[in-house]
Amino acid sequence: MLTIEHLRKDYGNLTAVKDLSLHLEKGDVYGFIGPNGAGKTTTIKVCATLLEPTQGKVYVEGFDVTKKTNEVRGMIGYMPDFFGVYDDIMVWEYLDFFAAAYKIPRERRQTIIDDVLELTDLTGKRDIYVEALSRGMKQRLCLAKTLLHDPKVLLLDEPASGLDPRARVEIKELLKELKTMGKTILVSSHILPELADFCNKIGIIEQGELIVSGDVGEIMRKVQGGKGLQITLLADVEKAVALLSQLPKVKSVEQDNLCVCVQFSTDEVENSEVLQLLIKNGLQVQSFSETQVDLEDIFMKVTRGVVS
Amino acid sequence: MTVGFLDRLQNPVLSKDLRTRMRGAKAFVVQGVYVGVLVVMIGLSYLMWWLVHRAGVSPLIISSDVGRRFYLLIFMTQAALVALITPALIAGAITLEHEQRTYELLACTRLVPRTIVAGKLLSGWLFVVMLLTCSLPMAALCLMFGGVSVPEIFWSYFMLCLFALFFGSMAVLCSSLLKRSALAVVLTYAAVFSYLITTVVIQAFASQASPWGAVGALNPFVFIFYSTEPLSFFSFSIPGWLPGVVLLPLASVLFLNWAMERLPHFTVNRAFAIRGLFALLVVVLTVLAVSHNAPGYLIPSSYQFLASAVIPGSTALLLAALLLATGNAPNHRPHSLLGWMVSGLHPRRIFSNELRGGWVYMILLAGLFAGALLTNATVGTSAATGSTSGAGLPLPAAVAKPGGSLALAAADAWHIFALIGAVLLCYSGLGALGAALRSRTVGIVLILALFVLSHLVPGAVWIAYNSSGASGGEPIHYSLYLAPYVGLSAICHPSLYNGLPFVLAPPAPPIWAVTAITYLLLAMVGFGLAEILYQTRRKNIAKPQVSPQEGAQAGA
Numbered sequence: 001m002l003t004i005e006h007l008r009k010d011y012g013n014l015t016a017v018k019d020l021s022l023h024l025e026k027g028d029v030y031g032f033i034g035p036n037g038a039g040k041t042t043t044i045k046v047c048a049t050l051l052e053p054t055q056g057k058v059y060v061e062g063f064d065v066t067k068k069t070n071e072v073r074g075m076i077g078y079m080p081d082f083f084g085v086y087d088d089i090m091v092w093e094y095l096d097f098f099a100a101a102y103k104i105p106r107e108r109r110q111t112i113i114d115d116v117l118e119l120t121d122l123t124g125k126r127d128i129y130v131e132a133l134s135r136g137m138k139q140r141l142c143l144a145k146t147l148l149h150d151p152k153v154l155l156l157d158e159p160a161s162g163l164d165p166r167a168r169v170e171i172k173e174l175l176k177e178l179k180t181m182g183k184t185i186l187v188s189s190h191i192l193p194e195l196a197d198f199c200n201k202i203g204i205i206e207q208g209e210l211i212v213s214g215d216v217g218e219i220m221r222k223v224q225g226g227k228g229l230q231i232t233l234l235a236d237v238e239k240a241v242a243l244l245s246q247l248p249k250v251k252s253v254e255q256d257n258l259c260v261c262v263q264f265s266t267d268e269v270e271n272s273e274v275l276q277l278l279i280k281n282g283l284q285v286q287s288f289s290e291t292q293v294d295l296e297d298i299f300m301k302v303t304r305g306v307v308s
Numbered sequence: 309m310t311v312g313f314l315d316r317l318q319n320p321v322l323s324k325d326l327r328t329r330m331r332g333a334k335a336f337v338v339q340g341v342y343v344g345v346l347v348v349m350i351g352l353s354y355l356m357w358w359l360v361h362r363a364g365v366s367p368l369i370i371s372s373d374v375g376r377r378f379y380l381l382i383f384m385t386q387a388a389l390v391a392l393i394t395p396a397l398i399a400g401a402i403t404l405e406h407e408q409r410t411y412e413l414l415a416c417t418r419l420v421p422r423t424i425v426a427g428k429l430l431s432g433w434l435f436v437v438m439l440l441t442c443s444l445p446m447a448a449l450c451l452m453f454g455g456v457s458v459p460e461i462f463w464s465y466f467m468l469c470l471f472a473l474f475f476g477s478m479a480v481l482c483s484s485l486l487k488r489s490a491l492a493v494v495l496t497y498a499a500v501f502s503y504l505i506t507t508v509v510i511q512a513f514a515s516q517a518s519p520w521g522a523v524g525a526l527n528p529f530v531f532i533f534y535s536t537e538p539l540s541f542f543s544f545s546i547p548g549w550l551p552g553v554v555l556l557p558l559a560s561v562l563f564l565n566w567a568m569e570r571l572p573h574f575t576v577n578r579a580f581a582i583r584g585l586f587a588l589l590v591v592v593l594t595v596l597a598v599s600h601n602a603p604g605y606l607i608p609s610s611y612q613f614l615a616s617a618v619i620p621g622s623t624a625l626l627l628a629a630l631l632l633a634t635g636n637a638p639n640h641r642p643h644s645l646l647g648w649m650v651s652g653l654h655p656r657r658i659f660s661n662e663l664r665g666g667w668v669y670m671i672l673l674a675g676l677f678a679g680a681l682l683t684n685a686t687v688g689t690s691a692a693t694g695s696t697s698g699a700g701l702p703l704p705a706a707v708a709k710p711g712g713s714l715a716l717a718a719a720d721a722w723h724i725f726a727l728i729g730a731v732l733l734c735y736s737g738l739g740a741l742g743a744a745l746r747s748r749t750v751g752i753v754l755i756l757a758l759f760v761l762s763h764l765v766p767g768a769v770w771i772a773y774n775s776s777g778a779s780g781g782e783p784i785h786y787s788l789y790l791a792p793y794v795g796l797s798a799i800c801h802p803s804l805y806n807g808l809p810f811v812l813a814p815p816a817p818p819i820w821a822v823t824a825i826t827y828l829l830l831a832m833v834g835f836g837l838a839e840i841l842y843q844t845r846r847k848n849i850a851k852p853q854v855s856p857q858e859g860a861q862a863g864a
């Protein structure tokens with residue numbers, strides 16, 4: 001769906017993006033993470049046909065973004081990090097304008113506008129002037145605009161920036177919904193937990209270079225080097241710690257009150273065997289789960305140079 | 309919801325802009341001010357007139373007098389308002405989208421540059437037309453007084469609409485060339501006012517008999533005075549609105565094509581349209597300029613001819629070379645720059661945006677310009693010999709009969725072609741040199757430097773010579789040969805430089821020939837240097853800077 005090959009973008013002497021390659025399949029949700037000035041916006045703008053790459057190619061559904069610009073524009077939905085709205089125009093007119101600009105036939109526009117308004121929870125604001133909307137609503141309106149032409153690929157540049165926690169959650173829910181609709185999404189952010197829930201792939205970019213990129217789980221393993229288990233017991237925590245420590249390939253066992261965290265050095269550990277071992281030894285296991293990937297952790301580790 | 313009508317325009321930009329422009333108080337304030345200014349002007353004029361004529365003259369004369377006065381006043385004011393309002397309305401059309409940060413969203417849609425440029429122009433233009441219709445009741449008042457006819461009023465309105473379109477196209481162009489609204493508005497005003505002043509000045513120089521002529525007809529303020537009077541086109545007569553109706557849309561389309569090509573975030577190649585329209589404009593303008601003379605003057609005098617057609621035309625051509633004779637070196641780094649510029653000269657490429665076709669296009673322009681000047685000789689000769697039927701004699705006839713009183717004989721046209729062609733070719737050489745050195749911009753700077761030097765230095769030398777009374781004949785005095793206008797004026801007015809210490813004594817070739825040869829030599833130096841520089845720097849030209857290590861990585 002979206003393929004970036006050896007992308008490089010220079011601004012004069014400054015290299016904003018350096019030899020960046022990635023590939024997104026249909027239905028992928030790719031979290032693009034990096035600190036300020038890392039080159040996220042630059043990469044996304046190249047994909048959105050708004051910047052000429054200095055080197056490298058970007059293809060959307062096999063169309064080169066620098067050559068088949070108009071076709072690509074019809075297939076992508078781009079939401080910039082900063083954007084403005086027109087004066088003296090109502091929400092429905094704003095959407096109608098963009099729908100027409102995307103060559104959606106007039107008969108279909110009204111229903112599509114109603115649909116995207118519903119999806120973004122703006123139905124009640126249909127006849128309100130755009131400049132009177134709050135920041136969060138404008139953000140959602142922009143997202144609604146992005147969805148009008150039913151794009152296959154969504155390029156969202158920090159869609160939740162500048163929003164209050166509640167609005168963030170709302171945008172996140174919306175993105176999850178889009179994910180279930182089967183869209184390919186490239187979403188950037190510098191706030192990690194924001195992306196953790198719904199991305200199946202992430203890439204971490206720093207100073208124009210993609211340091212890590214791939215499956216969320218894979219990256220976690222790469223960073224953590226193995227599976228982690230979190231076990232809560234009713235009693236006898238010491239005994240459990242002793243038992244678990246003797247398992248093969250255990251890296252560390254940490255105890256916190258009634259909770260034990262085990263870290264293995266590999267993935268090839270059967271959860272059921274561990275559980276059985278504990279139960280056989282008469283321990284009362286209250287909960288048993290794999291440790292959740294904490295993107296923030298990955299990010300801190302990666303940018304500290306743990307993985308490179 | 310008025311989706312219906314606006315939507316049928318098939319231009320989302322236009323329908324959105326029309327819809328929002330009329331919202332709120334802005335539109336009504338502008339409309340109110342517009343009508344207010346007209347009313348105040350008329351009121352004051354009426355008061356003045358009444359105070360002066362209180363003593364009483366025959367009422368019949370007075371009435372038509374008032375009507376004429378009002379008519380002129382209303383349309384002069386409207387012409388000024390159109391020149392003032394149109395740039396303000398349209399010059400911000402695209403720059404404002406940058407400033408509001410809405411442009412990227414717009415560029416990402418499936419709109420094409422044509423739709424955007426047309427939508428932005430038309431939404432402003434229709435507003436100006438709407439303002440113009442607000443003055444209809446006042447124009448009707450003039451009719452009631454008499455002294456002015458319906459066709460006069462009709463053509464005045466019609467031409468004001470065309471001028472609004474023309475100024476609006478300039479504004480859209482500035483808007484797509486620049487990033488800031490303030491700059492775009494200032495540049496548009498500068499362009500509009502220099503246009504208005506240039507047309508008046510050329511007209512004033514061109515004809516002592518009457519301010520009414522083809523160039524005058526291209527100025528809204530002049531047009532209003534003579535709106536229904538015919539123009540003399542050689543010995544024929546054409547309606548006064550014809551030059552405007554032909555040239556203003558032509559120039560507008562040229563500007564709009566340029567605006568489309570330069571619209572940010574779009575890659576369309578309008579070079580064919582731009583170069584083609586420019587060439588067409590050169591021909592039509594030159595023919596119109598040489599044809600205009602007041603009734604009774606069959607052939608304009610040398611001075612008029614010089615001032616009205618040759619000098620302004622050639623200056624405009626030379627300046628056009630800045631953009632049209634320059635370009636960047638090719639990305640694929642062929643073995644020879646000159647070889648690349650000569651090879652593969654498909655006719656279409658002459659009208660492309662590349663450096664490659666530029667030099668052929670320059671020669672073509674010089675030919676078109678000289679050829680258009682020649683119509684003066686052909687049509688003029690046929691008129692003089694009485695055979696006014698048809699479009700005049702074919703060219704060979706004119707060559708055979710260069711009537712003594714003609715301002716320009718056919719042979720002179722060849723000389724003009726050689727001179728202008730040599731200068732344009734030299735500029736092409738500088739364009740190539742610029743490309744070899746670095747880029748199109750360097751080419752433009754080089755040409756501009758030569759243009760300014762060759763126009764200013766001879767003038768300065770001349771003034772210094774006149775004020776000091778020196779004997780002349782010093783080497784610096786021969787810089788006169790560098791100025792294209794000196795050669796041109798010597799062609800049109802052979803006795804002008806006779807016996808001056810600035811020029812070589814009679815056995816030497818005429819001024820135009822020396823100038824042409826000098827420029828040809830300069831052109832060869834330019835092209836030669838370009839090739840040498842290109843060869844030494846070929847490896848670096850247009851090569852992206854990649855360090856060896858990264859290059860290896862990319863290759864892996």
Ligand SMILES: Nc1ncnc2c1ncn2[C@@H]1O[C@H](COP(=O)(O)OP(=O)(O)OP(=O)(O)O)[C@@H](O)[C@H]1O
Nearest residue numbers: 011014016034035036037038039040041042043190
């Ligand atoms: N138009 C430009 N001209 C020059 N340099 C630029 C331009 N746009 C971006 N840069 C530079 O390119 C680098 C990458 O910028 P970019 O906007 O892509 O970062 P980002 O990852 O989006 O950052 P943020 O999280 O702050 O949005 C920065 O160093 C920036 O200064």
Ligand SMILES: [Mg+2]
Nearest residue numbers: 040041081157
């Ligand atoms: Mg950014």
